[in-house]
Amino acid sequence: MSATLSGGAVTLVCLITLGLSVFALRLARRTSDFYVAGRSVTPARNAAAIGGEYLSAASFLGVAGLIYDQGVDALWYPIGYTVGYLVLLVLVAAPLRRSGAYTLPDFAEARLESRFVRHLSSALVVLIGWFYLVPQFQGASFTLGLLTGASGWVGAFIVMVVVMLAVAAGGMRSITLVQAVQYWLKLTALAVPAGMILAAWWVTGGPAPEVSDAWALPLTGRSPDEHHLYRTFSLIVALALGTTGLPHVVVRYYTNPDGSAARRTTVRVLVLLGLFYVVTIVYGVLGRAYLPVLGEGQRADTIVLRLPAEVLPGLGSEVLTAALAGGAFAAFLSTSSGLTVAVTGVLNQDLVRPAMARITRGDHSEVTGFRVSAVLAVVVPYAVSRVFPEVPLATLVSLAFIVAASTFFPLLALGVWWPGLSVQGAAAGLVTGAVLAVGAVSVTVLADAPTGWPAALLAQPAAWTVPLAALVMVTVSRATPRGIPASARRTLVRLHTPEEITTASTQPVTRGRPGPPA
Amino acid sequence: MTEPAPRHTQRVRVTASRRGAAAARRRPMATALVEQTEVGELYLGGLLRAQLRLALAIVGSGAAILLGLPLLFALVPETRELRLGWVPVPWLLLGVLIYPAVVAAAIFYTRRSERTERRFADVVGGTSER
Numbered sequence: 001m002s003a004t005l006s007g008g009a010v011t012l013v014c015l016i017t018l019g020l021s022v023f024a025l026r027l028a029r030r031t032s033d034f035y036v037a038g039r040s041v042t043p044a045r046n047a048a049a050i051g052g053e054y055l056s057a058a059s060f061l062g063v064a065g066l067i068y069d070q071g072v073d074a075l076w077y078p079i080g081y082t083v084g085y086l087v088l089l090v091l092v093a094a095p096l097r098r099s100g101a102y103t104l105p106d107f108a109e110a111r112l113e114s115r116f117v118r119h120l121s122s123a124l125v126v127l128i129g130w131f132y133l134v135p136q137f138q139g140a141s142f143t144l145g146l147l148t149g150a151s152g153w154v155g156a157f158i159v160m161v162v163v164m165l166a167v168a169a170g171g172m173r174s175i176t177l178v179q180a181v182q183y184w185l186k187l188t189a190l191a192v193p194a195g196m197i198l199a200a201w202w203v204t205g206g207p208a209p210e211v212s213d214a215w216a217l218p219l220t221g222r223s224p225d226e227h228h229l230y231r232t233f234s235l236i237v238a239l240a241l242g243t244t245g246l247p248h249v250v251v252r253y254y255t256n257p258d259g260s261a262a263r264r265t266t267v268r269v270l271v272l273l274g275l276f277y278v279v280t281i282v283y284g285v286l287g288r289a290y291l292p293v294l295g296e297g298q299r300a301d302t303i304v305l306r307l308p309a310e311v312l313p314g315l316g317s318e319v320l321t322a323a324l325a326g327g328a329f330a331a332f333l334s335t336s337s338g339l340t341v342a343v344t345g346v347l348n349q350d351l352v353r354p355a356m357a358r359i360t361r362g363d364h365s366e367v368t369g370f371r372v373s374a375v376l377a378v379v380v381p382y383a384v385s386r387v388f389p390e391v392p393l394a395t396l397v398s399l400a401f402i403v404a405a406s407t408f409f410p411l412l413a414l415g416v417w418w419p420g421l422s423v424q425g426a427a428a429g430l431v432t433g434a435v436l437a438v439g440a441v442s443v444t445v446l447a448d449a450p451t452g453w454p455a456a457l458l459a460q461p462a463a464w465t466v467p468l469a470a471l472v473m474v475t476v477s478r479a480t481p482r483g484i485p486a487s488a489r490r491t492l493v494r495l496h497t498p499e500e501i502t503t504a505s506t507q508p509v510t511r512g513r514p515g516p517p518a
Numbered sequence: 519m520t521e522p523a524p525r526h527t528q529r530v531r532v533t534a535s536r537r538g539a540a541a542a543r544r545r546p547m548a549t550a551l552v553e554q555t556e557v558g559e560l561y562l563g564g565l566l567r568a569q570l571r572l573a574l575a576i577v578g579s580g581a582a583i584l585l586g587l588p589l590l591f592a593l594v595p596e597t598r599e600l601r602l603g604w605v606p607v608p609w610l611l612l613g614v615l616i617y618p619a620v621v622a623a624a625i626f627y628t629r630r631s632e633r634t635e636r637r638f639a640d641v642v643g644g645t646s647e648r
Contacts (some may be wrong), residue, residue, distance in 0.1 A: 090572070263627075264628065
């Protein structure tokens with residue numbers, strides 16, 4: 001195929017990412033710059049950054065692949081990915097920003113005043129982050145393999161190294177800028193080829209999509225004992241609620257200047273995601289027209305990359321394929337770096353910094369710890385991606401959503417709205433949700449799945465794990481009123497009081513940062 | 519002040535611990551007033567309830583639509599084959615129209631919640647000003 005052009009596009013995207021990181025490193029000065037971009041990001045840029053971060057391999061390649069493979073029923077995936085932000089907006093966006101914490105574990109600790117719940121949340125952030133990184137690395141590997149014939153480990157290795165360098169160099173500030181650029185890069189790389197393919201199909205009177213009823217009509221074609229309706233429900237629950245608990249999404253909310261900026265950011269995110277996902281449908285549908293059957297052992301995830309060569313002749317198709325390859329790598333890089341920042345922050349605070357303090361007796365810089373953590377954050381999922389079984393990208397990513405929905409969603413929703421949440425309740429709910437979700441997911445991925453209801457319940461567990469985790473949180477909290485932090489009510493006040501009140505009456509001190517010790 | 523600062527020939531790194539960042543944030547007067555007086559608590563309870571009601575209304579209607587559509591397709595099989603011209607209606611709904619609907623819901627929510635907060639700020643600001 002068009003190996004040289006595509007390889008060039010991939011190299012270019014990697015170089016742009018690194019270049020922007022180095023450029024932004026000159027702006028990163030304080031520790032808070034490394035974590036949350038000094039809290040000075042405008043809604044427009046922050047929304048593009050969230051979009052850039054969120055649209056991963058699963059969105060760029062996986063959604064079109066699933067639509068190609070499963071038809072109308074796959075449309076629930078992008079809907080779920082998008083609606084998640086509506087849930088996030090109405091339930092937690094502004095309060096989360098007003099909590100003033102940096103990460104999910106920070107929020108858990110500030111809200112519940114418990115080191116234990118903090119550590120539990122940290123472990124979950126790392127788990128979800130790694131779950132989400134594995135498909136990114138797998139996508140990078142097969143993309144590069146398909147386009148340039150590189151062997152299986154190269155693509156993932158390139159992504160790992162670029163992300164590690166970018167994150168370790170500039171932290172979040174650089175990532176915010178990089179992510180915002182990546183969104184527009186991805187949308188252009190997907191939409192322009194889609195428009196040209198569509199035009200070519202129209203002008204040349206290309207073939208009609210060859211589809212069956214099972215593909216074209218919703219909820220058709222699967223056997224009744226697969227419980228298709230239940231699976232659809234449960235998938236919607238997982239994706240819509242899971243977004244709220246994704247560590248790389250939540251961390252981005254701390255970069256908004258205030259609570260209402262957090263809301264405005266989210267509205268823009270919804271627009272940007274909608275634009276993107278509508279375009280992916282073109283690939284799924286026209287894939288059915290030009291490539292009605294894929295060869296033996298070829299992944300449906302590759303349909304986006306294969307389509308141009310089928311529709312257009314010669315150089316045109318090579319240019320489009322190169323653009324799509326670049327966009328796909330932008331997707332791998334941006335999502336991976338967002339996840340890596342989140343995982344790195346947690347690893348640094350809860351693991352690396354305490355360990356380094358013990359080894360060096362406090363004589364080390366905080367930034368060194370951040371960089372050590374960044375390396376740790378990507379090497380582990382890279383290793384896992386080499387041994388993990390091949391599953392469609394969008395399915396693999398939804399596993400991370402299931403775990404997030406079963407753990408962090410109830411914690412955040414109850415933490416923000418219910419003063420009665422106790423330390424024991426939160427901990428019990430987190431453990432219940434994590435054990436059930438991870439258990440169900442592992443059985444599905446690793447073991448030969450049973451059939452009928454057990455198969456459906458294990459493959460799509462969110463519909464029962466999320467309510468169960470929330471129920472455990474509430475019941476245990478009710479039973480342990482002593483575990484309710486004394487300041488719970490005061491914390492809720494802070495989460496829900498608009499900033500205009502807190503800033504208007506105290507002008508002189510609001511801008512003050514704690515100065516260096518005298 | 520204290521003794522004059524000694525001359526350093528090397529750069530000195532000054533860092534502050536990031537932990538407890540949430541707790542150390544500003545504690546302005548209006549917030550303190552809201553927390554401590556009964557009137558303030560009453561206002562805040564009202565704000566919380568109004569916001570929660572709005573949030574649940576949005577989540578509820580969203581869930582009704584999202585879970586209702588598959589239910590409709592499952593219970594009334596004819597709806598699966600509806601067409602508008604040559605466009606199949608399920609594709610139109612799930613592929614395109616659902617996105618502007620979500621954006622509209624988000625804009626509606628943002629407007630309403632900001633209005634609730636402004637009203638709250640007016641009331642509390644009025645009582646706390648000197």
